[in-house]
Amino acid sequence: MPGYDLRLQAALDAAESVFAEKSYGLATMRDIAAAANLSVAGLYYYLPSKQRALGMVCGRAFQALSEGLERALSEAALPDSQLRAFVRHHVGFITVSPAAYRVLLHDMEALEGEDRLAVHEIRRRYFARAADLVIAVQQQRTSSISTRIATAALFGMMNWTPMWYRGENESDAxxxxxxxxxLFLRGVAAPAEEPAAIV
Amino acid sequence: MPGYDLRLQAALDAAESVFAEKSYGLATMRDIAAAANLSVAGLYYYLPSKQRALGMVCGRAFQALSEGLERALSEAALPDSQLRAFVRHHVGFITVSPAAYRVLLHDMEALEGEDRLAVHEIRRRYFARAADLVIAVQQQRTSSISTRIATAALFGMMNWTPMWYRGENESDAxxxxxxxxxLFLRGVAAPAEEPAAIV
DNA sequence: GAAATTCGTTCGAACGCTCGTTAGAACGCC
DNA sequence: GGCGTTCTAACGAGCGTTCGAACGAATTTC
Known part of the structure; x- marks a missing residue:
């Protein structure tokens, strides 16, 4: 049934945008139903519960984010350009799907049970992948900044984007x-001058 | 009545920690009353409504943050050390009062009416103050990065701290x-080599 | 080929519960 | 006895969720 899945995605789109706008706790199933052009009972034909709707929205968003990451990283080889590709992809996702990212950032902690474990595991892997890129970048230089703080700073500056970015076209992003x-590559450490001389 | 104000602050502390833990939408007045060791009606003697409780919590937090900023900046003169003082103060506040900052970050958008306008105005001023510091830092160098993005990146890396920081003592912060x-000062641009030679 | 039937989909209406909030009485200190 | 403070108990509203019926387009039956 391709029609079913299409309407399920539409219901998840509605849930995503309502969660993003009002936050999970303040959003109601009636809000979501209205956004999906369905009655409340009609909405429940696609979403088993409010809690699982959040789980499905988060799962869908993180899957898109992770799949895009592998695609983006395969297009670069050197550590620096891999990190640049990562940032371009991450910021790109945030600006292209602001509602999805807002839900991940804001409402993921409201998840419970299995959904919580599953989504947190995907996030852990995504963060670990990013930390590896930072380590690779740092190994090319004499970096005085701890990997932990550098990685956190990188995620911080990227994840703050929804708070101020109001770009229209993709080139802005x-x-x-x-x-x-x-800023990050320069800041994490100046490139070692004459690395050959050290060896 | 110093006793009244003391107990009001305790009620606000309770509201702050419950809002921080569950987010505004999922927090209930019964949760807050339990955290304040009061009955529900007893809590209402100090907090007129849930909405205004959020406003009072946010107002109190931002006022502490802003007052601390002026104190911190008065201890430094040069642009670079002023910015370092700003970061130290901001990160310090986040780590010393994580619950307060979580509410500001997470639940401020749930404010309505006058409280919303007032708190947003305080925040606007705080951000503008930070942007001035970034401009002053950039004027000392040849910075290729836009002030807007640099300021946003700085706030981003600082505001992400609650997501990973689990420090105990103040020296960690x-x-x-x-x-x-x-990372920021190095990243925003390399210092102009031999500035005297340019003049 | 028309009538009957099935089944995926949608609905109006309602259930039970918890929410924010309040009334009115009781407590304890001056 | 008065007043600032706190309580128990309850109100109406709105919440997440469910029930049972109705829709419409296939599919079957005669």
Whole structure:
């Protein structure tokens, strides 16, 4: 039934945008039903509960984010350009799907049970992947900054984007990504001058 | 009545910690009353409504944050050390009052009416103050990065701290602040080599 | 080929519960 | 005895959720 899945995605879209706008706790199933052009009971044909709707929205969003990451990283080889590709992808996702990312950032902690464990595991892997990129970048330089703090700072500057970014076209977002990765790469440490002389 | 104000602050403390833990939408007045060791009606003697409780919590937190900022900045003169003082203060506040900052970050958007306008105005001023510091830092160098993005990146890395920081003593926090400001100052642009030669 | 039937989908209406909030009485200190 | 403070108990509203019926387009039956 391709029609079913299409309408399920539409219901999840509605839940996503309502959660993003009002936050999970303040959103009601009636809000979501209205956004999905369905009656409340009609909505429940697709979403088993409010709690699982949040789980499905988060799962869908993180899966899209993770799949995009592998695609983006495969296009770069050197550590620096891999990190730039990562930032471009992450900021790109945030700006292209602001509602999805808002839910991940804001409402993921409201998850319970299995959904919580599953989504947290995906996030852990995503963060670990990013930390590896930071380590690779740091190994090319003499970095005085701890990997833990550097990684956190990188995620922080990227994840703050929804708070101020109001770009229209996609080139705005990649400009932001470019400047952020430049700030980070420059900041994490100056490139070792004459690395050959050290060896 | 000093006793009244003391107990009002205790009620606000309770509201703050419950809002921080469950988010505004999922928190109930019964939760807050239990945290304040009061009955529900007893709590209402101090807090007129849930909405205004949020406003009072946010107002109190932002006022503490802003007052601390002026104190911190008065201890430094040069742009670089002023920015370092700002980061130390901001990260310090986040780590010393994590519940208060979580509410500001997470639940401020749930404010309505006058409280919303007032709190947003305080925040606007705080951000503008920080942006001025970034501008002053950038004027000392040849910075290729836009002030807007640099300021946003700085706030992003600082505000992400609650997501990973689990420090015990205060020296941990100032270490984080030190590394973050170093990353930022280095990243925003390399200092102009031999500035005297240029003039 | 028309009538009957099935089944995926949607609905109006309601259930039980918890929410924010309040009334009115009781407590204890001056 | 008065007043600032706190309580028990309850109110109406709105919440998440469910029930049972109705829709419409296939599919079957005669």
């Amino acid at each position: 990649s400009h932001v990504a470019l400047e952020m990765s430049t | 100032s270490h984080v602040a030190l590394e973050m400001s170093t």
